[in-house]
Amino acid sequence: MTELDIEGITRIDERITTRYRPEVWEQRVSYYIRRDAESSQVAEVNGSVAGFMMGEVRGGEFGLEEPTGWIEFFGVDPDVRGRDLGRKLIDAILAHFRDQGAHIARTMVASADTDIAGFLKAMQFTPAAVAALEKRL
Amino acid sequence: MSDQQHQLPRQYHDAVLHWQRHNFPDFPRLAEQWDTYFPKDDAFCLCARIQQNMPDRIEVGERAGQPKAVVPKELDPKAAEELLAIIRAQASTEFGSIQQHQATLARASDPQDQAWVLRVMAEELRHGYQMIHLLTSADWSPVTDTKPQDMVEEILSMKTGSHVLAAFNLEYDSFVDNVVFAAFIDRVGKYQLTMQKVNAYKPMAASMPPMLREEAFHLAAGVIPMRRWAEAAAQPDALITMPAMQRAVYKWYGRGLEMFGDERGGKTNVRLGLKDKTNRVAQDEYIAEVDRMLDDINQRYVRARFPQLSRDDADALYARVKGDRGTIDGVSWDEDLLKLPHPGFFRRRGEYAFQMIGVDGSKFDDVERYIEHVRDHLPEAYLASIDVKHWAELQRGVANGTVPLETALKSMPRLARVGGACPCANSVRWVVDVEVPANGGQETRLNP
Numbered sequence: 001m002t003e004l005d006i007e008g009i010t011r012i013d014e015r016i017t018t019r020y021r022p023e024v025w026e027q028r029v030s031y032y033i034r035r036d037a038e039s040s041q042v043a044e045v046n047g048s049v050a051g052f053m054m055g056e057v058r059g060g061e062f063g064l065e066e067p068t069g070w071i072e073f074f075g076v077d078p079d080v081r082g083r084d085l086g087r088k089l090i091d092a093i094l095a096h097f098r099d100q101g102a103h104i105a106r107t108m109v110a111s112a113d114t115d116i117a118g119f120l121k122a123m124q125f126t127p128a129a130v131a132a133l134e135k136r137l
Numbered sequence: 138m139s140d141q142q143h144q145l146p147r148q149y150h151d152a153v154l155h156w157q158r159h160n161f162p163d164f165p166r167l168a169e170q171w172d173t174y175f176p177k178d179d180a181f182c183l184c185a186r187i188q189q190n191m192p193d194r195i196e197v198g199e200r201a202g203q204p205k206a207v208v209p210k211e212l213d214p215k216a217a218e219e220l221l222a223i224i225r226a227q228a229s230t231e232f233g234s235i236q237q238h239q240a241t242l243a244r245a246s247d248p249q250d251q252a253w254v255l256r257v258m259a260e261e262l263r264h265g266y267q268m269i270h271l272l273t274s275a276d277w278s279p280v281t282d283t284k285p286q287d288m289v290e291e292i293l294s295m296k297t298g299s300h301v302l303a304a305f306n307l308e309y310d311s312f313v314d315n316v317v318f319a320a321f322i323d324r325v326g327k328y329q330l331t332m333q334k335v336n337a338y339k340p341m342a343a344s345m346p347p348m349l350r351e352e353a354f355h356l357a358a359g360v361i362p363m364r365r366w367a368e369a370a371a372q373p374d375a376l377i378t379m380p381a382m383q384r385a386v387y388k389w390y391g392r393g394l395e396m397f398g399d400e401r402g403g404k405t406n407v408r409l410g411l412k413d414k415t416n417r418v419a420q421d422e423y424i425a426e427v428d429r430m431l432d433d434i435n436q437r438y439v440r441a442r443f444p445q446l447s448r449d450d451a452d453a454l455y456a457r458v459k460g461d462r463g464t465i466d467g468v469s470w471d472e473d474l475l476k477l478p479h480p481g482f483f484r485r486r487g488e489y490a491f492q493m494i495g496v497d498g499s500k501f502d503d504v505e506r507y508i509e510h511v512r513d514h515l516p517e518a519y520l521a522s523i524d525v526k527h528w529a530e531l532q533r534g535v536a537n538g539t540v541p542l543e544t545a546l547k548s549m550p551r552l553a554r555v556g557g558a559c560p561c562a563n564s565v566r567w568v569v570d571v572e573v574p575a576n577g578g579q580e581t582r583l584n585p
Binding site (some may be wrong): 001003004006007011014015018021023024025029033034035036037038058 | 177364429430
């Protein structure tokens with residue numbers, strides 16, 4: 001992923017959420033580029049960004065000391081779904097996580113988001129032995 | 138994917154820090170701002186980084202498949218000579234860009250943009266440090282009579298106006314230059330570093346991946362502010378306008394193209410295993426990439442100008458304006474949107490040097506009309522520079538036959554503040570003798 005993918009990622013987000021949020025994706029892309037430019041991935045179809053997956057290896061969060069590959073943002077253009085882009089993106093980011101010394105990848109998914117949950121299950125992600133907790137403020 | 142960190146022998150490390158105090162006085166502010174703008178990132182390290190697990194065998198050229206050199210004397214003598222010139226030029230660019238950025242850093246209108254450029258400058262300092270590491274950690278005597286300390290002295294003595302490449306001899310006119318430079322000139326740096334990942338000299342190849350990881354952020358530090366400025370430029374009260382950015386593009390683009398070397402060259406570096414692309418191949422890829430970058434920025438502008446349009450309608454409008462090179466719904470290709478000039482515009486090196494080609498590719502016969510044309514497209518403050526004056530004099534000379542093209546190609550402006558040693562009253566050299574430590578002054582590995 002490079003800074004030239006921002007426009008394409010913004011476009012995919014807009015297609016999925018109907019919100020145009022370039023400044024949000026500029027901040028996110030710049031963060032991941034700065035942290036590890038080779039970690040986050042994009043998939044292209046006919047020269048245009050058709051999918052993205054952002055994440056990085058971190059350790060020490062939530063008491064999880066081991067280096068963990070965190071997958072934090074991803075999306076695939078609805079027009080090109082069904083071409084296995086999600087699998088290719090996840091294979092690429094997991095390979096990079098392994099190169100960075102991570103032996104486990106983690107992510108979180110809203111329980112109502114059955115499409116993403118189904119995708120992650122198909123990618124052999126299983127429920128973790130940690131619970132996501134929240135408190136409304 | 139890990140890298141080893143090395144510190145230079147004390148005399149060179151101190152020389153770089155001494156140089157930083159004079160040329161990069163804002164450097165200490167980076168540590169003060171780090172947690173605000175880069176809270177999760179590892180602290181900045183002024184050190185050389187050597188990537189581990191790099192290929193042991195030469196990847197391109199006549200010696201492909203043979204073991205890579207780990208000391209200069211193992212290189213083909215011609216390759217060693219070329220590589221030494223590349224490292225010295227690379228070092229010059231790293232230190233040179235800091236001198237350029239420093240002059241207008243304080244004029245940033247956005248604190249985040251300023252902090253990003255500050256980090257870019259610090260990482261350029263690290264890249265210069267990396268090149269000095271390459272020059273001082275091995276014996277280059279088979280290809281040069283210049284001692285390592287004198288090579289370092291020469292690099293640290295350069296000022297804006299005496300650097301190896303023209304792009305690093307232009308002074309910035311405003312913070313627009315800090316940003317446009319990062320988007321255009323650092324991008325050439327990315328290409329050069331990427332091509333050198335295959336370098337037949339293993340320490341050079343292993344220096345590239347850590348530098349490239351940092352360079353990726355430098356490009357973002359250019360493109361993202363340009364994108365935001367384009368959005369703001371769609372409003373009537375914009376302070377940084379699209380024409381202001383366009384003029385900066387005209388100022389820097391040709392210098393960026395020239396950093397690839399003559400379009401007809403580069404075969405020797407590929408044959409010697411130093412790079413994996415010829416100049417024209419790399420330059421063509423760069424042109425396509427910056428064209429795409431400007432498309433993205435223009436699309437941001439069009440979306441901001443017509444917020445009521447859907448994404449698809451805005452994209453279609455932009456495509457029509459670009460395709461027609463005209464004005465549709467009040468959006469003018471000439472007045473409102475960013476575009477690349479013809480690669481021959483305002484050139485002094487390479488196949489287009491001094492050929493009097495306009496921004497649209499048209500050829501001029503009258504040198505005074507051409508100088509007017511160039512003048513009308515460059516930033517006003519830049520016109521007052523010695524660089525433009527020097528170019529205009531050369532252009533006139535080449536056009537009327539009083540200056541041979543070969544002479545013009547080699548001519549560089551000499552600014553008033555050129556060269557010289559450290560301005561400290563108590564020292565005339567950057568590199569000064571220090572007490573030799575017990576390890577004989579050999580470099581120290583920080584994280585073996």
